[in-house]
Amino acid sequence: MTLVLDHTPPRETQAPDAAFRPTLAGMSRARLAEAMAAAGVPEKQRRMRVGQLWRWLYITGVTSFEQMTDISKETRQALEALFTLDRPGIVAEQVSVDGTRKWLMRLPKLGHEARAPEVEAVYIPESGRGTLCISSQVGCTLTCSFCHTGTQRLVRNLTASEIVGQVLLARDRIGDWPGAARPDDKGLLPETDRKITNVVLMGMGEPLYNFDNVREAMDIVSDGEGISLSKRRITLSTSGVVPEIHRWGELSGTMLAISLHAVRDELRDELVPINKKYPIKQLLDACRTYPGVSNAKRITFEYVMLKGVNDSPADAKALVRLLAGIPAKINLIPFNPWPGSTYECSDWETIERFADIVNKAGYASPVRTPRGRDILAACGQLKSESVKLRARDRPGADGAASSPTAGD
Structure with missing residues (x-):
């Protein structure tokens, strides 16, 4: 049974805009130094104080200034007057039957915003690992025809702090900080010291259209x-934002x-309209010259399986020819339906036949087990303007071979 926890605060308890203080959680070292300056910390102390803040924020995961015991009370009070340690607010948390x-x-x-924007993030626990899928934009401009996020207009880019904040919030919720209590997960979290072992920028938005903020965020996370x-x-x-791939x-x-x-x-123009600007040949040329690409650092090609659209044996053979010479892994993704979608998922026999052709050509081609379909958390289903999928439209779990493998 799906668990839905509504965390929306009553309207009258929400803080007015005038009381807004930016959060330090998610800031880079350079921005933390600026915060220290704003709080009146002498310049000769800032590097040391930034180091202390950094450890509290990103190793210990504290959520209050009082917990920063090696920073003077005076400095903590000065910081608290100007900043918070808040993560993004949780409107709703949903837990799927599969964890x-x-x-x-x-x-x-x-x-300039009339209302507070919302984004979604998804955590997928597996045996020995846990993958966190995060967003880089509120909405999206790309309008991919099979993707639910593409039906939501772009509101804005996320800041680096907001991107990192998704990681911090997820670590809070699943007890992924040193010494944190393990939540009651009914045994569905991985039995590892770290619950989040992989991060994928596969949520809402096109990350290369928010290049600088995404880069800063990933520098902090890594x-x-x-x-x-x-x-x-x-x-x-x-x-396929070709000019930004090499950079x-x-x-x-x-x-x-x-x-x-x-x-x-002609088909990719319809499914992924950015292809009209950067067609397949340009995209694959950029992949061939991606810095560091090798058999040890393969590029993952995601391929959603759409019934009667792109799933024929001829398509599988053409895919193998296209990727010749590129160290690659091919993730076959059973299409995950969403309200109003016009596509259907390929039959399981068709997916197996497609995978067999790709495998015999020497490519690893795992098939993603659909995870979180019952809460619209599967690949292609994220949309912050939440829409419920009717019970009769919810597919059962396919007998697929594996779950997301990007970043192995």
Whole structure:
């Protein structure tokens, strides 16, 4: 049974805009130094104080200034007068029958915004690992025809702090800080010291259209003196913003996933409209020159299986030809329905036949087990304007072979 926890505060208890204080949680070292200056910390002390703040924020995960016991009371009070340690607010938390968790998060309003924007993030627990799927934008401009997020207009980019904040909130909720109490998860969390072992930028939005903020956020998440998540455990998924792919590889160096979904330009133009600007050949040329790409650092190609659209044996053979020479892994994704979608998921026999062709060509081609479908948390289903899927539209779990593998 799906558990839904509504965390929406009553309207009268929400803090007025005038009381807004920015949060330090999610800030880079440079921004923390600016915060220290604003709080009146002498310049000669700032580097040390930033180091202390950094450890409290990203190693210990504290949520109050009082817990920062090696920082003077005077400095803590000065910081608290100007800043908070808040994470994004939880509007609703849903827990799937398979242990997948989805959070609808509310962000602080920026000056021009009439209402507080909302985004979604999803945590997928597995044996020995846990993957957190985070968002980079509120809404999306790409309008991919099979994707629920694409039906929501773009509101704005997320700040680096808001992107990191999703990671911090998830760690809070699943007890992923040192010494944190384990939540009552009925045995569904992985039996590992770290509950979040992988982060994927596969949530709402196109991360390469928010390049600078996403890069800053991933630098914070991967910093060896803080959260310390290896960049080999971080995967950025793009629909194909070709001019930014090489630059991302040079400056950030995370793993890369390509939202491909078609082997012919005329079909990809329909499924992933950015293809009209950056067609398949340009996209694959960018993949071939992605910095560091090798058999040890393969590019993941995501391919959603749409019944009668892109799932024929001819499509599978064309996919193999297209990817020749690229160290690659192919994730076959059973289509996850959402309210109003016009596509159907390929039959399981069709998916197996497709996977067999790709496997025989020498490519690893795991099939994602749909996770969190009952709470609209599966791939392609995220949308912060929450819409419930009618019970009769909810598919059962397919007998698929594996769950998300990006970032292995």
